[in-house]
Amino acid sequence: MGKLKIAVYWAASCGGCEISVLEIHHHITQLMDAADLVFCPCLVDTKYADVEAMDDDAIDLCLFNGAIRTEENVHLAELLRRTSKTLVAFGACASAGGIPGIANASTLEALMERVYLTTPSTDNPDGVMPQPSTDMGEGVRLTLPKLLPMVKALHHVVPVDYTVPGCPPEGKQVWRVIEAVVSGDLPPPGAVLGAGDRTVCDECRLEKRDTKITAFVRPHELIPDNTTCLLEQGMVCMGPATRSGCDARCPDVNMPCRGCYGPAGDGFNEDAGLKMIGVLGGLLEPGNEDALRSLMDEIADPVGTLYRFGLPGSMLGRAAQAPGNRDDAE
Amino acid sequence: MAYEPKLLGILCHWCSYSASDAAGAARLSVPANLRTMRVMCTGRVDPTLVIQALQRGADGVLICGCHLGDCHYNSGNQRALGRFHLLSRLLADLGLEPDRVRLEWVSAGESERYAELAHHMTKRLRNLGPFQWPTLDTATTEVIRNG
């Protein structure tokens, strides 16, 4: 067998997923022995035209990271689907929409206005807005890809063979996935690779003592006792609703889990945010109506807290994509 | 045909389900829009169930349990209240209509209030119109799930 052809592409991405491929450390030499990087705009100088010229299934493995935010992202998703034998949604953004997906809590118009006109650090007195096409004179026209009305995950636009969760996926898990592809020892398509099938709590060393929550705190407000479950100390730790696989690295260093490995269980049917509300409800110190409500009001930003890495892929996030349901016209 | 909302009632066994029974026995008018589901306690109502009901065709959900202090399991309804409150905040932040989901306390003796609530909630849903579940990506999700 010749060398495998591998592509790593970033759509609406931060670049962290590319870095996580390097986190396989010394295995990188093994990877380079077994495979050629045929397309990776972050690391090698290849052009879209090179991929457009490729035959169907010419690439053995494509690690596609980043969410689908622009028409360019859709084009590359379709192109890499056609040219890749195995297409992997790599990282939280490609798997479920990731951080960029929180934008779906707002409308595109509100978002553009906020970013380009009204943030405290914006200085744009002429109200210049980015345009998909600008005539520069002398026959020169500059174009930018159009934004989609909503952020999507990769599987919302093309069929995906495997999902590797994490923001970014953990190095050890990345290597496990590459090994599986190189050896051909893969589960049937549709599976989640590079993660466990339990919850972060399951891998967490902190102890649960059945303490009820009397107040919620944010990570900067408390130096936690590092032997006790953070949730029971009042931090919203997404561990109970999040898929295992990262060795509970955040709670291990006193940071609550933010849920980057996606919902535990059968990911496509579970909604981590809703599960987490269920968990939180069971942990509140009993009290009267007002006390219970104001305790829940202490949780800042429910969308950003409960769906930090997967609003577009979640059950509730999909409901918010039907324009008829939205009561906010602005 | 005029739009008729579908309302799911989730009733706790000890109080609200008895109220609904009594409403039936007393021949009180309860709209046919309401379909009920009995649970042992509102503390069992995972928010996932509520949203799944909307996903599968309900236009609204009415959760009824014992008054605070009367819970057969002491604090089940307190859990329900906390969950419901956070769920409402979440729905509002996502631009979804929190009015589609409602939590009320209905004791076994309050069959008239139960019937009124059902009418009131049905009217509210009639005004809101159907809840739409987007089909845009379910086809692909289906493909992936089934390999």
Ligand code: SF4
């Ligand atoms: S999953 Fe995380 S690391 Fe990867 S592109 Fe998205 S934000 Fe960056």
Ligand code: SF4
């Ligand atoms: S809730 Fe968080 S801190 Fe507590 S056991 Fe689970 S992962 Fe660990």
Ligand code: SF4
């Ligand atoms: S603890 Fe949670 S947020 Fe941290 S890496 Fe693991 S899954 Fe991600």
